[in-house]
Amino acid sequence: MYRLEVFRTPKKGWAVRSWDFIPAGAPICEYTGVLMRTEDVDNDSESDNNYIFDIDCLQTIRGLGGRERRLGDVSIPTVHNSDRPDDQRSESVPEFCIDAGSMGNIARFINHSCEPNLFVQCILSSHHDVKLARIVLFAADNIPPLQELSYDYAYTLDSVCGPDGKVKKMLCYCGAADCRSRLF
Numbered sequence: 001m002y003r004l005e006v007f008r009t010p011k012k013g014w015a016v017r018s019w020d021f022i023p024a025g026a027p028i029c030e031y032t033g034v035l036m037r038t039e040d041v042d043n044d045s046e047s048d049n050n051y052i053f054d055i056d057c058l059q060t061i062r063g064l065g066g067r068e069r070r071l072g073d074v075s076i077p078t079v080h081n082s083d084r085p086d087d088q089r090s091e092s093v094p095e096f097c098i099d100a101g102s103m104g105n106i107a108r109f110i111n112h113s114c115e116p117n118l119f120v121q122c123i124l125s126s127h128h129d130v131k132l133a134r135i136v137l138f139a140a141d142n143i144p145p146l147q148e149l150s151y152d153y154a155y156t157l158d159s160v161c162g163p164d165g166k167v168k169k170m171l172c173y174c175g176a177a178d179c180r181s182r183l184f
């Protein structure tokens with residue numbers, strides 16, 4: 001495994017980098033935390049939790065985690081919404097999420113980038129329920145030592161609301177040339 005370090009950034013809080021070279025395709029770490037129903041997190045008006053990972057395998061398969069751009073000419077099978085059962089349509093809110101707010105591992109400190117060097121994969125190891133998949137981050141590139149690790153959080157802009165029901169916005173400081181300016 002790679003020697004990962006948490007370090008402080010000027011504008012994004014904590015971040016993660018590796019002391020070792022990481023080859024493209026290598027598994028980095030699993031995103032661990034408390035498995036929660038998304039509705040329970042959304043209804044918790046007190047929380048301003050920055051460590052929620054929605055388990056959305058369909059989004060991952062479609063490559064919104066940053067992988068599609070990198071695979072470029074490799075074809076990814078398209079799954080049409082109308083072919084899916086209701087509970088698997090992409091517009092539906094993921095039923096479960098991983099809450100790393102109170103408990104988790106180093107993955108909770110990995111920041112978003114619009115030009116990430118990691119991608120997300122849903123892993124089914126002991127069952128076949130995509131709603132409860134495990135989330136693992138892999139290297140999308142050869143990553144030199146001490147380069148910040150990042151993945152695409154893949155928020156839809158204006159999709160996040162505060163306890164008052166108003167749309168919340170968060171500026172993105174990833175520094176990529178094609179930065180989308182906001183996380184959400």
Ligand SMILES: C[S@@+](CC[C@H](N)C(=O)[O-])C[C@H]1O[C@@H](n2cnc3c(N)ncnc32)[C@H](O)[C@@H]1O
Nearest residue numbers: 012013014050108109110111112171172173174
């Ligand atoms: C999962 S945490 C990542 C670790 C976090 N930086 C920390 O200090 O604990 C997600 C939060 O980190 C910050 N963050 C992550 N990526 C960012 C980015 N590209 N630009 C600005 N803030 C970012 C935001 O506050 C976001 O809600």
